[in-house]
Amino acid sequence: MGIINYPGNLSPAVILTWQGETVANAISTTLKKFPYTLANESVTEFTITAATSAKTLALTRKAAKGQRFFNDTLNTFTTAPTSGLGLEDLVAAGTKANCTIDLTFTYARFFDALLEQMTLTGPASNNLANPSDSKAILDTFTHAVPSGKITIGYKTATQSLKALPCRLVKSDVKPGPAGKPPAVTLTFELDFLTGIDAVRREAMRKLVAMDWSKIARLGTDAASGKPEIKLWRQNVMAYLVNYTDMARGEQFRAGLVSRHKGKSAVVLATDLRDDIDGLVVTANHWGQAREDLKTERHQRLLSDLFGTLHQSTWVSSPVSFLREIGSTYGFNVHKSAALALQYGSGHCGEHAQVSFSVLADIIKSPGAQVSHAVFTGNANIDHAFVVYNLDVATVVQTLATAANNTRVKKGEEIKVWNLRDAITKNSPKLGYVMDPYLDKTVMKPTADELLTALNNKARKASVKDTDFLAFAGEYPSSFTTEDLRKKTEAERKKLVKNV
Numbered sequence: 299m300g301i302i303n304y305p306g307n308l309s310p311a312v313i314l315t316w317q318g319e320t321v322a323n324a325i326s327t328t329l330k331k332f333p334y335t336l337a338n339e340s341v342t343e344f345t346i347t348a349a350t351s352a353k354t355l356a357l358t359r360k361a362a363k364g365q366r367f368f369n370d371t372l373n374t375f376t377t378a379p380t381s382g383l384g385l386e387d388l389v390a391a392g393t394k395a396n397c398t399i400d401l402t403f404t405y406a407r408f409f410d411a412l413l414e415q416m417t418l419t420g421p422a423s424n425n426l427a428n429p430s431d432s433k434a435i436l437d438t439f440t441h442a443v444p445s446g447k448i449t450i451g452y453k454t455a456t457q458s459l460k461a462l463p464c465r466l467v468k469s470d471v472k473p474g475p476a477g478k479p480p481a482v483t484l485t486f487e488l489d490f491l492t493g494i495d496a497v498r499r500e501a502m503r504k505l506v507a508m509d510w511s512k513i514a515r516l517g518t519d520a521a522s523g524k525p526e527i528k529l530w531r532q533n534v535m536a537y538l539v540n541y542t543d544m545a546r547g548e549q550f551r552a553g554l555v556s557r558h559k560g561k562s563a564v565v566l567a568t569d570l571r572d573d574i575d576g577l578v579v580t581a582n583h584w585g586q587a588r589e590d591l592k593t594e595r596h597q598r599l600l601s602d603l604f605g606t607l608h609q610s611t612w613v614s615s616p617v618s619f620l621r622e623i624g625s626t627y628g629f630n631v632h633k634s635a636a637l638a639l640q641y642g643s644g645h646c647g648e649h650a651q652v653s654f655s656v657l658a659d660i661i662k663s664p665g666a667q668v669s670h671a672v673f674t675g676n677a678n679i680d681h682a683f684v685v686y687n688l689d690v691a692t693v694v695q696t697l698a699t700a701a702n703n704t705r706v707k708k709g710e711e712i713k714v715w716n717l718r719d720a721i722t723k724n725s726p727k728l729g730y731v732m733d734p735y736l737d738k739t740v741m742k743p744t745a746d747e748l749l750t751a752l753n754n755k756a757r758k759a760s761v762k763d764t765d766f767l768a769f770a771g772e773y774p775s776s777f778t779t780e781d782l783r784k785k786t787e788a789e790r791k792k793l794v795k796n797v
Contacts (some may be wrong), residue, residue, distance in 0.1 A: 300386045300390075301386065301389050301390065301469075301471050302382055302385055302386045302389060302471055302480055302482060303386075303480075304382035304474075304479050304480055305382055305383060306382055306479060307379035307380060307381060307382065307479075308379060308380070308382050308385070308479035308480070308482060309367075309376050309377055309378065309379050309380070310357065310376070310377055310380070310385060310482035310483065310484050311369050311372050311374050311375065311376050311481070311482065311483040311484070312346070312357060312359070312374065312375045312376065312377055312483075312484050312485075312486065313335065313337075313372075313374045313375075313468075313483065313484070313485040313486070314335070314336040314341075314344075314374075314375070314399075314401075314464075314485075314486055314488060315333040315334060315335050315336070315467075315485065315486070315487050315488070316333075316334050316336075316487060316488040316489075316490055316502070316505075317331060317332070317333060317334065317487070317490075317491065318332075318334060318490065318491075318502050318537065318540060318541070319491070319494070319499075319540065319541070320540045320541075321417070321419060321540070321541050321542070321543055322419075322543065322545070323543050323544050323545035323546070324539065324540055324541065324542060324543070324544070325538070325539045325540075325542050325544055325623060325627060325637075326539050326627055328539075329536045329539050329540055330540065332536040332540065333487075334502075334505070334506070334533050334536065334537070335529060335533065336375075336505065337373050337374050337375075337526060337529055337530075338403070338508055338509055338512055338526075338530065339361065339366065339368055340403050340404045340405060340508045340511065340512060341375070341401060341402070341403040341508075342360070342361050342402050342403065342404060342456075343358075343359055343360040343361065343401070343402045344358075344359050344375075344399055344400060344401040344402070345357065345358045345359075345399070345400045346358075346397060346398070346399045346464065346486060347397065347398050347399075347400075348388050348391075348395045348396070348397045348466070349395065349396040349397070350387045350388060350390075350391040350394075350395050350396075351391070352387045353384060353387060355380065355381070355384040355385070355387070355388055356380070357377045357380060357484075358377055358378050358380075359375055359376070359377045359378065360378070372483065373525050373526055373529065374483075382479065385482060388466065388484075389466075389469045389471070389482075389484075391466075392466055392469070393465050393466060393467065395465070395466055397463070397464045397465055397466060397486065398461045398462060398463055398464060399459065399461075399462050399464045399486070399488060400458070400459065400460050400461065400462075401458070401459045401462070402456060402457070402458045402459075403456070403457055403504075403505065403508050404454050404455070404456045404457075404508070405454065405455060405457065405504055405505075405507045405508035405511050406438070406439075406452035406453070406454055406507070406510075406511035406514070407438035407439075407452070407453050407454065407455050407507075408435075408438035408439045408452050408453070408603070409452075409507040409508075409510040409511045409514070410438075410455075410503060410504050410507035411434065411435045411438050412426065412507075412510070412616065413503050413506060413507050413510070413537070413538075414503065415429060415435070415642065416538065416542065416616065416640065416641045416642075417503075417537075417538070417541040417542055417543070418543070418546065418640075419543045419546060420546070421546075421549070422546050422547075422549035422550045422553060422639075422640075425550070425577060425639065425640065425641070425642035426579065426600070426641065426642030426643060427576065427577050427578055427579045427596075427597055427600075427642035427643065428576055428577055428642070429596070432596040435596075435600075436596065436599060437453070438452070438453050439451060439452050439453060439603060440453070441599050441602060441603070448583075448602045448605070448606055449606075450602070450603050450606050452511065452514070454511075457501065457504050459501055462488055462489065462490070463488075463489040463492060464486045464487060464488045464489060465486065465487055465489065466484060466485070466486055467485050467486065467487045468484070468485035469482070469483070469484050469485070470482070470483040470484075470485075471483075490502050502537075503537075506533055506534055506537040509529075509530035509531075509533045509534055510530070510534050510614065512526075512530055513527060513530050513531060513534070513611065513613060513614040514607060514611055514614040516611075517530075517531075517611045517613045517614050518610070518611055522612075522613045527613065531613060531619075534619060535619060535622065535623070538619055538623065539623065539627075542623075542637070542640060542641075543640070544633070544636060544637070544640070546640055547636030547637050547638075547639050547640030547641075548636045550577060550636065550639035550640060551632065551635050551636045551639055551652070551655060551656060551659075552659075554570065554573055554574065554577075554639075554652075554656045555656055555659040555660055555663065557573065558570045558573065558656070558660060559659075559660045559663040559665070559666065560663070560664075560665045560666070560667065561660075561667065562667045562668075563667060563668050563686065563687040563728065563730050564728075564730065566657075566660075566668065566686075566730070566732070567730045567731070567732070567743045567744075568738075568743075570653075570656065570657075570660075570732065571732055571733070571734050571738065571741075571743075572734075572738070574649065574652050574653060574656070574732075574734040575734040575738075577639055577642060577652075578638055578639065578642060578643060578644050578648060578649055578652060578734065579597045579600045579601050579604065579642055579643045579644075580597075580601045580604075580605075580643075580644075580645070580646075580649070580735055581601065581604035581605065581607075581608060581615060581616060581617045581643040581644055581645055581648075582604065582605050582608040582609075582615075582617070582645050583602075583605035583606075583608065583609060584646075584681075587736065587737035587739060587740045588601055588735070588736065588737055589601045589737070590737060600643070604616065604617070604643060616641055616643050617643060617644055617645055617648065620637055620638065620641055620643075620644065620648070623637065624637065631651050631654060631655050631673070631771070632655045634648070634651045634655075635648075635651045635652040635654075635655035635656070636655075638651060638652055639652060644735075645735070646675070646681050646682045646683065646733075646735040647682045649682075649683070649733070649734050649735035650673060650674075650675065650682035650683050650684055650732075650733075650735070651673075652734075653671075653683070653684040653732040653733075653734065654671055654673040654684050654771065654773070657671035657684060657686050657732065657773070658671055658773040661773060661774070668686055668687050669687055669689065669727070670686060670687060670688060670689045670690070670772060670773065670774065671684055671685075671686040671732075671772065671773050672684060672685045672686065672688065672690055672715070672767075672769070672771070672772045673769075673770040673771040673772070674715070674767045674768055674769060674770060675705070675767065675768045675770070676705065676752075676767065676768065677703075677705065677712065677714045677764060677766045677767050677768045677794075677797045678698075678700055678702070678703040678704065678705060678762050678764060678796055678797050679704055679705060679762065680704050680705045681735075682735075682768075682770070683731060683732060683733035683735070683736075683741075684731070684732040684733070685717070685729055685730070685731055685732075685745055685748070685767070686729065686730055686731075686732060687724075687727060687728065687729050687730055687745075688720045688721065688724045688727070688729035688745055689720070689723075689724055689772075689776075690715045690720055690769070690772050690775075690777045691719070691720070691723055691777055691778065692715065692716070692719075692777060692778055692779070692780055693713055693714070693715050693769050693777045693778075693779050693780070694713065694714050694715065694716075694766075694769075694779075694780045694781075694782060694793075694794060695711065695712075695713055695779060695780070695781045695782065695783055696711070696712060696713075696714065696782040696783060696790050696793075696794050696797070697709055697710065697711055697712070697782075697783055697787075697790060698710050698711075698712050698797055699787050699790050699791040699794070699797065700761070700762075700796050700797055702760070702761065702762065703797065705768060711783065712768060712797065713768065713769040713770075714766040714767060714768055714769055714794060714797055715766065715767055715769045715777075716765050716766055717745060717748065717749050717752070717765055717766070717767050718749055718765040719765070720745075721745055721746060721749060728744060728745065728746070729744065729745030729746075730743060730744055730745065731743055731744065731745065731747075731748050749765065752764055752765065752767075753765070761796055762796055763795070763796060764794075764795050764796040764797055765795065766794055766795070766797050782794065
């Protein structure tokens with residue numbers, strides 16, 4: 299007795315999976331055997347040719363308008379009707395069937411270029427922010443600003459795979475009602491690894507780029523919980539985890555330390571700031587100037603693209619993946635900094651992580667002319683940076699009292715420190731600000747200038763003037779902690795103004 303037992307034609311569902319490689323110094327080896335799954339209608343057609351001892355069977359899918367050949371319930375492909383008897387032979391043969399697949403898919407070229415840059419191996423000399431070929435990256439998308447609004451268009455490409463070996467690894471047959479065809483689901487594993495070469499490696503990357511392209515197109519916050527978007531993100535995440543060379547990111551970080559150790563605090567404010575700026579693209583829109591369109595055209599165009607992704611579909615931002623990786627694998631500030639440098643993009647938080655990590659190692663190095671680095675930021679605005687060469691004596695734990703605080707909500711916990719007090723207590727030593735996220739025409743390079751900016755007319759008008767900054771860490775640290783959390787709101791408001 300057979301398994302399918304249906305003499306007529308039927309349309310099986312087809313699941314396509316594949317396995318990739320894991321590079322040396324990958325983020326983790328836990329996903330080494332990850333089954334990347336193709337469930338993306340940007341795969342426009344495929345033909346699986348399966349030869350058994352009895353016959354040869356072709357499973358064909360060619361999507362057209364009004365005929366998707368896609369099962370939304372299973373979130374996978376279906377094929378044109380084919381012989382139930384032929385399927386019977388194929389299922390019986392299982393992994394012994396000799397199978398190949400011809401497959402065609404479309405992807406946005408930018409996301410392939412993005413993946414290529416993020417997973418570069420070899421010497422740490424170039425990354426996305428400072429590529430060896432800027433034109434090749436910028437040619438993958440269009441950038442326009444009609445009526446003052448940034449508009450990004452992605453150029454697409456179509457790729458075909460020919461006679462790629464595959465094998466039937468699983469079959470599931472559910473009997474149908476009397477006289478009706480059964481529901482057949484076939485799982486094929488595509489084999490890129492036997493005889494792996496540059497062409498196949500590129501094809502695997504482009505399949506992942508296809509998924510990232512679709513996330514950018516459909517992955518709004520409201521849609522991010524849909525099964526297909528979760529699956530596409532899992533594929534991209536797994537690829538990044540398996541193909542990111544963390545040692546290369548650390549080379550970038552160590553290179554920054556080596557190039558700038560021994561320099562004075564005032565020189566670091568320009569030299570180190572500019573070096574970090576050249577290696578990390580700002581990946582979100584903000585009200586202040588970031589990359590300059592004339593002097594940093596490559597970074598500015600990428601910044602505009604990433605900022606658009608951040609606003610319209612956060613789940614497709616490279617920073618979304620970067621932060622999820624850091625959270626999932628428990629990265630400390632130094633590993634997070636290395637990853638941001640390898641990926642070449644970040645928000646203010648990533649720029650601050652790189653600044654703090656590098657300054658901490660500079661402080662530890664022989665002949666250091668800098669004494670302290672404080673991982674900090676505005677206490678009532680969501681912006682991170684580093685203040686260095688000032689020692690923090692007291693860190694205050696409190697609950698926010700300002701209803702207009704955009705860093706934390708009113709009533710939430712926050713740690714702060716008093717910049718005015720630190721400037722006074724550390725005098726005559728001067729403090730400096732490391733904020734490569736902002737354009738250098740905007741950032742305040744000294745602690746004194748920062749304090750003035752924190753209390754300027756605009757901030758007073760918006761009731762955000764304050765002497766306090768957020769506190770996230772200090773190197774080296776020897777501060778005491780003052781806990782105000784049990785005090786009344788009125789007392790906290792008086793002691794920590796406008797936070």
